[in-house]
Amino acid sequence: MLHGFAATAATVLAGCPADATSDPDAPSSVTAMCGSNVCLDLNDASNAVLMMVDGALTIRAAGDDILVLRTSTTAIQAVSEICTHAGCSVRYDHVNKVLNCPCHGSRFSLAGAVLRGPATRPLKTYTTQLEQATNLLTIML
Numbered sequence: 001m002l003h004g005f006a007a008t009a010a011t012v013l014a015g016c017p018a019d020a021t022s023d024p025d026a027p028s029s030v031t032a033m034c035g036s037n038v039c040l041d042l043n044d045a046s047n048a049v050l051m052m053v054d055g056a057l058t059i060r061a062a063g064d065d066i067l068v069l070r071t072s073t074t075a076i077q078a079v080s081e082i083c084t085h086a087g088c089s090v091r092y093d094h095v096n097k098v099l100n101c102p103c104h105g106s107r108f109s110l111a112g113a114v115l116r117g118p119a120t121r122p123l124k125t126y127t128t129q130l131e132q133a134t135n136l137l138t139i140m141l
Helices: 001-011 043-050
Strands: 032-033 037-041 056-061 064-070 076-080 091-093 097-098 114-116 128-131 137-138
Touching: 032 056, 037 043, 037 056, 043 056, 043 064, 064 137, 076 128
Parallel strands: none
Antiparallel strands: 032 037, 037 137, 056 064, 064 076, 091 097, 128 137
16 A cells, blocks of 8 residues: 555656556556556656666556557657457567567557558557656656
8 A cells, every 4th residue: 555655656746746646457567647647757666667768568547558668768659559450469579669469460560550460450559748857757648
C-alpha cells in the first residue's frame, strides 16, 4: 500500500496534477493517471529502461496494453501492443526498428502502420509528450 502511495507522490511532485492515482494493473512500471492521461516518471527505476534509445516498456492503461518505445534521445512512441489481426502481443525488434507479431507474422512500423499482413488495420497510436528537464512522460489517452 505504501509503495503505491510513494509512486503516486513521486509522480505528483514531478508535475502531474493533484488527482493522480496509481494504476494497480500496470505491468512492471510505475504509472499514474494525470487527469485522463498516463504519466511515467522516467527517473523511477522501474521506468528507467525508457531513458535509453531502443528501450521498451509495456504499460496497461485505458483497457489497452501500450508498448512505449524510446526511438531517439528526444522522442518516445506509444502504440497498442495488441495485434489487430488476432490479438497477440507484438514484440519490438530494435535491430530492424519494427514491431513483429509472433502469432501469424504481421509486421508494423513503429508508428503502427501495417508493413506486412495478415493484419490489415494499423495498431492504435498514442500521442506522447516528454518533458526533458524532469524526465516526465505523458501519454495522451
